[in-house]
């Protein structure tokens with residue numbers, strides 16, 4: 726399992742207008758690695774996560790998966806999943822419907838197949854008893870677990886989290902760490918942006934410190 730270069734970034738650069746945000750960045754993650762990206766506000770942490778998740782395109786450089794170049798912005802590619810800071814759940818859909826929507830719409834699964842596929846993840850993330858509830862009926866920690874469950878349904882090999890602890894009460898932070906470590910044991914490679922250096926260091930195998938680029 727270890728030793729697989731699940732994700733490599735080679736000389737990745739990104740500017741917005743004339744402002745360079747990321748300059749020839751190199752990065753290598755083995756399967757199961759947890760990377761924490763830390764750095765001050767405006768340093769480019771979110772931009773880097775969005776590049777890895779394919780929500781933004783790099784200006785130059787290459788992304789490799791197991792040594793083979795890939796395009797994270799290709800919508801047919803579900804290598805990377807994303808858990809957003811505000812979770813982005815559909816408010817009008819139940820937990821189960823939030824989790825099964827993409828498998829049904831994108832992977833063309835039947836509802837029954839998608840619900841069957843969701844069952845072990847609901848169980849793993851302790852969500853079974855919430856599956857008929859709607860997002861407004863859930864706590865922040867429960868919504869986050871639904872967002873993680875939803876991302877896992879597309880079978881990503883890399884899961885990205887934007888500030889996973891920022892919206893949570895301090896007593897839930899340890900629970901988030903437990904979830905990350907549980908997923909690591911399944912071989913999931915995880916990339917986290919965090920302002921919480923203590924959490925970042927406690928959970929990570931690798932730390933990437935980013936700094937704003939001087940003009």
Ligand SMILES: Nc1ncnc2c1ncn2[C@@H]1O[C@H](COP(=O)(O)OP(=O)(O)OP(=O)(O)O)[C@@H](O)[C@H]1O
Nearest residue numbers: 741742746764765766767768769770771772773920
């Ligand atoms: N779509 C965009 N267009 C123009 N500039 C942008 C865009 N997205 C980000 N930026 C700029 O790029 C810089 C890096 O932003 P980014 O959000 O990646 O930083 P960050 O390290 O995540 O900051 P924070 O910790 O405050 O979230 C900032 O100066 C920001 O204003």
